[in-house]
Each structure stands twice: as C-alpha cells, then as structure tokens.
Amino acid sequence: xxxxxxxxxESSLTKNEKKLIMSxxxxxxxxxxxxxEALSGxxxxxxxxxxxxxxxxxxxxxxxxxxxxxxxxxxLFVEHAARDFDMDKKYLAGDGVITGTGTVFGHPVCIYAQxxxxxxxxxxxAHAKKITKVMDxxxxxxxxxxxxxxxxxxxxxEGVNSxxxxxxxxxxxxxxxGVIPQISVILGPCAGGAVxxxxxxxxxxxxxxISKMFITGPEVIKxxxxxxxxxxDLGGARIHAEKTGNAHFYAESEQECxxxxxxxxxxxxxxxxKKADRFPKKPPRTRQYKIDDVMPSDxxxxxxxxxxxxxxxxxxxxxxxxxxxxANIVIGFSRxxxxxxxxxxxxxxxxxxxxxxDSSDKAARFIRYCDAFNIPLLTLVDLPGYLPGVDQEHAGVxxxxxKILYAYSEATVPKLxxxxxxxxxxxxxxxCSHHLRADFVFAWPMAEIAVMGPEGAANIIxxxxxxxxxxxxxxxxxxxxEYKQKFANPYVAAAYGYVDAVIEPAETRKMLMHALxxxxxxxxxxVFKKHGVxxx
Amino acid sequence: MGKKDKQExxxxxxxxxxxxxxxxxPESYKNRExxxxxxxxxxxxxxxxxxxxxxxxxxxxxxxxxxxMILDAMKMNNVxxxxxxxxxxxxxxxxxxxxxxxxIIVEFE
Numbered sequence: 001x002x003x004x005x006x007x008x009x010e011s012s013l014t015k016n017e018k019k020l021i022m023s024x025x026x027x028x029x030x031x032x033x034x035x036x037e038a039l040s041g042x043x044x045x046x047x048x049x050x051x052x053x054x055x056x057x058x059x060x061x062x063x064x065x066x067x068x069x070x071x072x073x074x075x076l077f078v079e080h081a082a083r084d085f086d087m088d089k090k091y092l093a094g095d096g097v098i099t100g101t102g103t104v105f106g107h108p109v110c111i112y113a114q115x116x117x118x119x120x121x122x123x124x125x126a127h128a129k130k131i132t133k134v135m136d137x138x139x140x141x142x143x144x145x146x147x148x149x150x151x152x153x154x155x156x157x158e159g160v161n162s163x164x165x166x167x168x169x170x171x172x173x174x175x176x177x178g179v180i181p182q183i184s185v186i187l188g189p190c191a192g193g194a195v196x197x198x199x200x201x202x203x204x205x206x207x208x209x210i211s212k213m214f215i216t217g218p219e220v221i222k223x224x225x226x227x228x229x230x231x232x233d234l235g236g237a238r239i240h241a242e243k244t245g246n247a248h249f250y251a252e253s254e255q256e257c258x259x260x261x262x263x264x265x266x267x268x269x270x271x272x273x274k275k276a277d278r279f280p281k282k283p284p285r286t287r288q289y290k291i292d293d294v295m296p297s298d299x300x301x302x303x304x305x306x307x308x309x310x311x312x313x314x315x316x317x318x319x320x321x322x323x324x325x326x327a328n329i330v331i332g333f334s335r336x337x338x339x340x341x342x343x344x345x346x347x348x349x350x351x352x353x354x355x356x357x358d359s360s361d362k363a364a365r366f367i368r369y370c371d372a373f374n375i376p377l378l379t380l381v382d383l384p385g386y387l388p389g390v391d392q393e394h395a396g397v398x399x400x401x402x403k404i405l406y407a408y409s410e411a412t413v414p415k416l417x418x419x420x421x422x423x424x425x426x427x428x429x430x431x432c433s434h435h436l437r438a439d440f441v442f443a444w445p446m447a448e449i450a451v452m453g454p455e456g457a458a459n460i461i462x463x464x465x466x467x468x469x470x471x472x473x474x475x476x477x478x479x480x481x482e483y484k485q486k487f488a489n490p491y492v493a494a495a496y497g498y499v500d501a502v503i504e505p506a507e508t509r510k511m512l513m514h515a516l517x518x519x520x521x522x523x524x525x526x527v528f529k530k531h532g533v534x535x536x
Numbered sequence: 537m538g539k540k541d542k543q544e545x546x547x548x549x550x551x552x553x554x555x556x557x558x559x560x561x562p563e564s565y566k567n568r569e570x571x572x573x574x575x576x577x578x579x580x581x582x583x584x585x586x587x588x589x590x591x592x593x594x595x596x597x598x599x600x601x602x603x604x605m606i607l608d609a610m611k612m613n614n615v616x617x618x619x620x621x622x623x624x625x626x627x628x629x630x631x632x633x634x635x636x637x638x639x640i641i642v643e644f645e
Contacts, residue, residue: 300558348559350562384555390571453553
C-alpha cells in the first residue's frame with residue numbers, strides 16, 4: 001500500500017505544504033511499520049519452530065490454497081483486550097489468527113487460518129471475533145468458508161471469554177450448515193472443545209503427522225484412566241481417516257492436502273442456491289475400465305465398485321471421500337455429461353459390501369450433503385444385506401441404519417439407482433429403492449432383487465421338504481436352484497414396476513445421462529416443517 | 537485395477553446367510569470383541585479410578601445392591617454396589633489402589 005505524492009520543486013512549496021507532505025509520508029511509513037510488525041506473527045524463532053516440524057505458516061497456507069495474489073487480509077490490527085495475568089502487557093500479532101477473502105479457481109471464498117506461532121494459536125475473545133466476523137461475511141455473501149485449524153486450544157488467561165468465542169463459532173457453523181460449503185483443514189493440534197467446529201462442518205482435511213484431534217489428550221487420559229497412548233495413536237490423521245470417520249480427506253503432506261481442497265472445490269456449488277460448475281463433457285476411458293472386465297461372472301466373487309464408476313463416469317474420474325473409513329461403502333463425486341453427481345456405492349471388495357453402523361453413517365451424511373447442495377445422487381447397489389453380529393446390534397445398527405432410510409427419503413435432488421447384482425432384503429429398500437422415491441431405478445440382467453439370498457430363502461421356505469427328504473442336501477440344492485431360477489433376477493421387481501428398466505451394463509452411461517437430463521428441473525412438494533427429527 | 541491384479545489377491549471367505557462371499561475382511565472386524573455373557577461370579581470396575589474406602593472383606597455375605605466400596609473416579613465418589621448376591625471369596629483391590637475399567641475387583645462363590 002502506498003500513498004503517491006506529486007512532487008513539485010521544493011522551492012515552489014509553501015511552509016505549510018511542506019509540512020503536509022512530510023506528515024503524509026510519515027503516515028505511510030507508520031502504516032508500513034505497523035503492518036510489518038503484525039505480519040511478523042510470533043517472530044522468527046516461533047516461525048522456525050513451526051517449520052522445523054514440517055509445517056507451513058498460517059499465511060503461507062492461505063496463499064497456497066487460494067489463487068495467486070488473490071488473498072486480501074482484514075483485521076490485521078485487531079488486538080486482544082485481556083487484562084488479567086499480565087495479558088495487558090502482551091502484544092499478539094493479529095491475535096493469533098489470519099482472516100480474509102480470496103478466490104479458488106476464480107470463485108470467491110472466505111478463509112481463516114490460526115497462527116500457531118502466536119501464543120500457540122490459542123483462542124481468545126478477539127481471535128474468535130475475527131473468525132466469527134469472517135464467518136458472518138461468508139454467510140452474507142453466500143460463499144464457502146475455509147478454516148485452517150492450528151491451535152493449542154482455549155486461551156486460558158481469557159477464561160470464560162474464550163469459551164464464549166468457541167460457542168459463537170459453533171453456532172455460526174450450525175447456521176451455515178447446508179447454506180454454504182464449510183471446509184475444515186486440521187494442520188496442527190485441534191483439541192478439547194475446538195474439535196467441534198470441524199465436526200460441524202462439511203469436510204475435514206487431515207495431514208499425516210501434523211493433524212491431531214481429540215477431546216481429552218493423552219496426559220489427561222493417563223492420569224484419569226491409567227491408559228498410556230501417544231498423541232498420534234489417540235487422534236492422529238490416520239486414526240481419524242480410518243477409525244473414527246471424523247476426517248474426510250487424508251494427505252501425506254500439506255501440499256497434497258491443498259490439492260485435495262482445490263479438487264473438491266471443482267465439484268461443489270458455491271452455495272445452496274447454486275449448482276456446481278458444469279464442465280465440458282468427456283467420455284470415460286473405456287479401454288482401461290470396461291464393465292464386462294470388472295464384473296466377475298460368479299456373484300460371490302468381489303470387484304472394485306470404483307472400477308464400475310470409472311467405466312461410465314466422465315473421463316473415468318472419481319473423487320472419493322472417506323476412502324479409508326467404512327470401506328464397505330464408497331462415496332464421492334464424479335461427473336456425468338459434465339455435471340457433478342454424488343455417488344453412493346456398495347463395495348463388494350470389502351466385507352462383501354454389507355451395510356453396518358459405520359457405512360450407514362458415512363453414506364447418510366453424504367446423501368444429506370448432496371441434497372443440501374443440489375447435487376444429483378447416483379446409487380450403485382450390490383449388497384447381501386446388513387452385517388449380523390452382537391457388536392453391530394449393540395452398537396446401534398438399528399439407529400444408524402435408519403439414517404440411510406431417512407437421508408434417501410428426505411432427499412429431493414434427482415435420485416438415480418443402478419442395481420448391479422445383489423439387492424437383498426432391507427438392503428434393497430435402503431439403497432435408494434423406488435419406495436424411498438428414487439426417480440429412476442435401473443437393473444442389470446444379473447441383478448438379484450429378492451427378500452434374501454437363495455441359500456437362506458430355500459432353507460426357510462422349503463424347511464419341511466428338506467427335513468423330510470431322504471437326501472436333505474440334494475433337496476436343499478434343488479430347492480435353492482428352483483428359488484434362484486424364479487426369484488434371483490430383476491424381473492420379479494420389474495414386473496411390479498419397482499425397476500424402471502433392465503439394461504445392459506454397457507448402456508448405463510447413456511441411460512444415466514438421459515435420466516439426469518430429464519430430472520434437471522425436478523421439483524418435489526415438501527410438507528412444511530421446521531425440521532425433521534432424524535435418527536442422528 | 538485390471539483383471540490380472542485381482543487374480544493375484546487372495547480374498548477372505550465371509551459367510552452371510554449360508555452364502556460364502558469372497559471379499560476383504562478388515563482387521564478391525566476380525567479382531568472385534570466377541571460377546572460374552574455376564575459372569576455372575578466376578579464383579580468388574582465399571583469406570584477406572586482409585587479405591588477410597590473398602591467396606592467389605594473376604595467371607596462377607598452380601599445381597600444384590602449392597603454397598604461394597606467407594607471408587608473415586610471423574611472427580612466423584614462413586615458408590616460401588618454389588619450386582620450379585622452371595623459370599624465374597626476374593627477382594628482383589630485395597631484402599632488406594634488404582635483400578636482399570638473392567639478389572640475384576642470382587643469375586644463371589
């Protein structure tokens with residue numbers, strides 16, 4: 001920033017004019033000095049420390065995510081007003097957080113990054129106020145919010161005011177949910193109450209060895225419970241990506257993480273009143289991904305459902321979310337005809353693709369995200385049913401499984417379903433059947449839509465015949481075949497209109513593109529309510 | 537992933553409703569805790585903490601609901617009551633001991 005002065009020969013200036021010019025120059029210099037101080041963050045020593053553990057500084061992170069030269073910082077001169085514990089003598093640059101606006105692929109976003117070099121990125125009242133201000137701005141302007149978390153937690157010296165700060169952030173996260181995309185990037189510690197802001201947002205990004213998230217840290221756990229665990233094993237990136245499901249994207253480095261964020265931004269609309277950007281349509285790379293090569297002839301053999309997606313998606317692209325957690329269901333974004341679609345697919349490669357507590361939870365939240373942001377849903381069905389077991393029942397598979405039913409039934413975006421192989425029992429209903437108001441249900445000729453698998457069904461229906469038979473195994477086999485012939489196909493469901501069309505797998509792309517086209521102005525009358533009471 | 541790579545992988549056999557599926561079974565599933573019914577001979581600590589006050593000894597006969605000890609946990613003095621009636625044959629902890637969750641603290645005949 002510069003104040004430009006038109007310089008006249010000094011001799012022609014009056015004394016007063018000379019004074020005025022001097023004072024303007026001084027003011028410009030003063031601004032520069034103030035900026036230099038604020039931009040120095042926690043000082044060279046603290047910055048060195050940050051770099052030593054492989055972390056970028058807060059400002060570098062913002063610049064890496066945004067388009068070149070697009071970052072505009074605000075509230076650089078905000079200072080805290082804390083008085084207790086000698087805080088009045090402490091200057092904290094920007095109060096430990098950087099806020100501003102910029103663009104990602106030319107589209108505006110609001111962004112903030114906690115600066116760990118300034119008092120450990122601790123959250124005080126002014127710090128929180130900067131964050132809530134930029135959140136309010138994001139909501140007003142209906143643009144996405146990206147939050148970079150790197151903070152030791154509440155600023156203890158500020159007491160209940162820092163708690164108030166968190167509360168104000170959580171409230172805004174909730175208000176903004178489903179209105180603007182909210183992206184949380186965990187690039188350092190994020191502990192205690194602080195974890196709930198990311199948890200309330202749409203997408204959480206973590207980086208190996210850098211991200212740490214937990215409610216109570218290893219020390220407290222050791223003192224209270226006597227359990228000894230490292231920070232990494234308790235709440236490291238891998239744990240959240242694989243075990244807890246708190247993280248949606250896992251990266252090996254900060255740069256990889258930023259690339260993931262930018263890629264995500266290409267798939268999502270900027271707010272709930274918009275549609276995602278349409279890209280030029282691209283054919284799938286069918287030489288590499290052919291449905292017939294992917295799908296085994298034996299229905300008990302596995303395949304990777306992601307290869308099926310790649311066989312019909314634009315440019316064979318699939319941007320997977322929560323890749324490592326609950327891998328028995330696959331969720332993510334793709335494009336068809338240049339349009340973003342959200343895909344939910346059973347994954348026969350893992351646990352035969354069953355639904356269980358975690359996979360229900362994973363799919364349901366994604367369905368609600370897509371519905372909130374006008375992203376059409378495609379469901380790929382091949383599952384033997386729900387996972388049996390005491391652990392599942394006791395972990396609340398009823399409650400969690402209900403989430404999928406709720407999310408699909410509630411969704412009003414275009415809903416397309418392809419039943420690839422098995423669709424048995426409750427799983428058939430749950431995976432976006434017509435009964436939950438799918439707009440189009442297609443089935444492949446090898447689909448088996450039935451109340452349960454032929455083996456189980458034969459054992460129940462023909463129990464007496466099998467028992468009485470001289471050779472029960474032979475009769476069981478015969479009855480199973482009989483059941484298979486009669487019911488293990490898509491035609492019974494098609495006869496009732498529960499399947500709209502039985503199609504050749506190779507026709508899938510064409511059928512889906514047409515269905516999407518037909519659904520482009522879909523509207524559903526929704527009964528007025530404040531909100532539902534989902535089993536979440 | 538082409539067809540070739542797939543043939544190299546050896547899948548787990550996973551049985552559901554009399555059908556065997558070939559698939560990957562995650563370690564977390566293989567290592568899941570298998571359910572065991574409640575053992576009526578052993579009382580376990582329901583929360584980790586420190587034993588503050590022992591109110592019973594070996595040989596005592598107690599009724600379901602009787603107070604056994606005070607367990608200091610989560611900043612509270614928790615009264616430990618017995619879930620079972622019978623004669624105590626072993627008390628595995630003493631005052632001041634730190635107990636872990638599910639540690640057997642009292643055994644019954």
